[in-house]
Amino acid sequence: DGKTIVTASDDKTAKVWETTTGKLVSTLIGHSSNVRNANFSRDGKTIVTASWDNTAKVWETTTGKLVSTLTGHTFYVNNANFSPDGKTIVTASADNTARVWKTTTGKLVSTLNEHTSNVNNANFSPNGKTIVTASSDGTAKVWKTKTGKLLSTLTAHTSYVINANFSPDGKTIVTASADNTAKVWETTTGKLVSTLTAHISTVNNANFSPDGKTIVTASDDKTAKVWE
Numbered sequence: 719d720g721k722t723i724v725t726a727s728d729d730k731t732a733k734v735w736e737t738t739t740g741k742l743v744s745t746l747i748g749h750s751s752n753v754r755n756a757n758f759s760r761d762g763k764t765i766v767t768a769s770w771d772n773t774a775k776v777w778e779t780t781t782g783k784l785v786s787t788l789t790g791h792t793f794y795v796n797n798a799n800f801s802p803d804g805k806t807i808v809t810a811s812a813d814n815t816a817r818v819w820k821t822t823t824g825k826l827v828s829t830l831n832e833h834t835s836n837v838n839n840a841n842f843s844p845n846g847k848t849i850v851t852a853s854s855d856g857t858a859k860v861w862k863t864k865t866g867k868l869l870s871t872l873t874a875h876t877s878y879v880i881n882a883n884f885s886p887d888g889k890t891i892v893t894a895s896a897d898n899t900a901k902v903w904e905t906t907t908g909k910l911v912s913t914l915t916a917h918i919s920t921v922n923n924a925n926f927s928p929d930g931k932t933i934v935t936a937s938d939d940k941t942a943k944v945w946e
Contacts, residue, residue, distance in 0.1 A: 719762055720737060721736065721737055721738075722734055722735060722736060722737060722743060722758075722762070722779065723735045723737055724756045724757070724758060724765050724779075725756065726753040726754060726755050726756040726767060726768075727752075727753055728752040728753075730747075730749045730750065730751060730752065730753060730769075731745050731746055731747055731749070731753060732745075732746040732753050732756040732765065732767045732777075733745050733746070734746070734765070734779060734782065743779075743780070743782075744779075744780070744781065744782030745782060746765065746767060746775070746777045746782050746784075747782075748775055748784055748787075749767065749769040749771050749773070749775065750769075750771040751769055751770040751771035752769060752770045753767050753768070753769050754768050754769060754770060754794070754795070754796055754797070755767070755768040755796070755797045755798060756768075757798065757799055757800060758779070758800075759800045759804040759821075760800065760802060760803075760804055761804060762779060763778070763779055763780075763804075764776055764777065764778060764779060764785060764800075764804065764821065765777045765778075765779055766798040766799070766800060766807050766821075767798065768795040768796060768797050768798040768809060768810075769794075769795055770794045770795070772789075772791045772792060772793060772794065772795060772811075772813075773787055773788060773789050773791070773795060774787075774788040774795050774798040774807065774809045774819075775787050775788070776788070776807070776821055776822075776824070785821075785822065786821070786822065786823060786824030787824055788807065788809060788817070788819045788824050788826075789824070790817060790826055790829075791809065791811040791813050791815070791817065792811075792813040793811055793812040793813035794811060794812040794813075795809050795810070795811050795812075796810045796811060796812060796836070796837065796838055796839065797809070797810040797838070797839045797840060798810070799840065799841055799842060800821070800842075801842045801846040801863070802842060802844060802845065802846045803846055804821060805820070805821055805822075806818055806819060806820060806821060806827060806846070806863065807819045807821055808840040808841070808842060808849050808863075809840065810837040810838060810839050810840040810851060810852075811836075811837055812836045812837070814831070814833050814834060814835060814836065814837060814853075814855075815829055815830060815831045815833070815837060816829075816830040816833075816837045816840040816849065816851045816861075817829050817830065818830070818849070818863060818866065827864070827866075828863075828864070828865060828866030829866060830849065830851060830859070830861050830866050830868075832859060832868050832871075833851065833853040833855050833857070833859065834853075834855040835853055835854035835855035835878075836853060836854040836855075837851050837852070837853050838852050838853060838854060838878070838879070838880050838881065839851070839852045839880070839881045839882060840852070841882065841883055841884060842863065842884075843884045843888040843905070844884060844886060844887070844888045845888060846863060847862070847863055847864075848860055848861060848862060848863060848869065848884075848888070848905070849861045849862075849863055850882040850883070850884060850891050850905075851882065852879040852880060852881050852882040852893060852894075853878075853879055854878040854879070855879075856873075856875050856876065856877060856878065856879060856895075857871050857872060857873050857875070857879060858871075858872040858879050858882040858891065858893045858903075859871050859872070860872070860891070860905060860908065869906075869908075870905075870906070870907065870908030871908060872891065872893060872901070872903045872908050872910075873908075874901060874910050874913075875893065875895040875897050875899070875901065876895075876897040877895055877896035877897040878895060878896040878897075879893050879894070879895050879896075880894050880895060880896060880920070880921070880922055880923070881893070881894045881922065881923045881924060882894070883924065883925050883926065884905065884926075885926045885930045886926060886928060886929065886930045887930055888905060889904070889905055889906075890902055890903060890904060890905060890911065890926075890930075891903045891905055892924040892925070892926060892933050893924065894921040894922060894923050894924040894935060894936075895920075895921055896920045896921075898915075898917045898918060898919060898920065898921060898937075898939075899913050899914060899915050899917070899921060900913075900914040900917075900921050900924040900933065900935045900945075901913050901914065902914070902933070914933065914935060914943070914945050916943060917935065917937040917939050917941070917943065918937075918939045919937055919938035919939035920937060920938040921935050921936070921937050922936050922937065922938065923935070923936045924936075931946070932944055932945060932946060933945045
């Protein structure tokens with residue numbers, strides 16, 4: 719609802735704040751290393767944090783109470799995101815895997831383990847039925863959420879894939895890479911649709927507009943670019 723903000727810090731905590739006043743609401747204390755990312759569930763009632771202590775943790779937003787700890791990764795957890803319905807979480811790890819978990823219990827649902835290098839990010843499709851992972855092995859992969867089955871591999875980048883996101887309708891994916899490009903793909907087939915070439919340095923992120931008609935890319939070349 720935009721009323722609160724969550725921040726992730728190298729001080730091993732995440733903090734929740736009131737947007738308008740900047741007042742501290744709660745401090746999420748429990749990680750033993752840097753907190754690399756923090757995200758709200760869609761209803762705003764819970765938060766997931768990803769840490770270099772090899773875990774992710776789920777918290778109550780208003781109280782800061784720890785709900786569950788997602789334990790199983792053997793190296794840094796780079797990112798963690800809720801499914802659209804908030805019932806599951808996907809984590810991306812430097813142990814070359816992504817994992818899917820039950821939010822309330824922390825129970826492991828499936829392990830996505832076909833990458834050969836760090837998984838830098840993992841995101842759910844808008845309907846929650848599929849997941850896309852971005853890896854330093856130069857690929858992105860699409861998976862079935864419930865089973866962990868690999869559906870397609872997006873292969874064309876010549877360096878690390880740093881991020882991957884679904885379009886609002888879930889039919890296409892955009893990937894951002896250290897090869898200075900972003901690429902657009904068909905979700906079901908893994909077919910390359912277009913390559914966004916104009917940046918002169920690493921593209922760190924790429925995201926669709928809410929209507930899916932445009933994409934914005936962010937780069938180490940100190941620019942962002944908007945594309946059809």
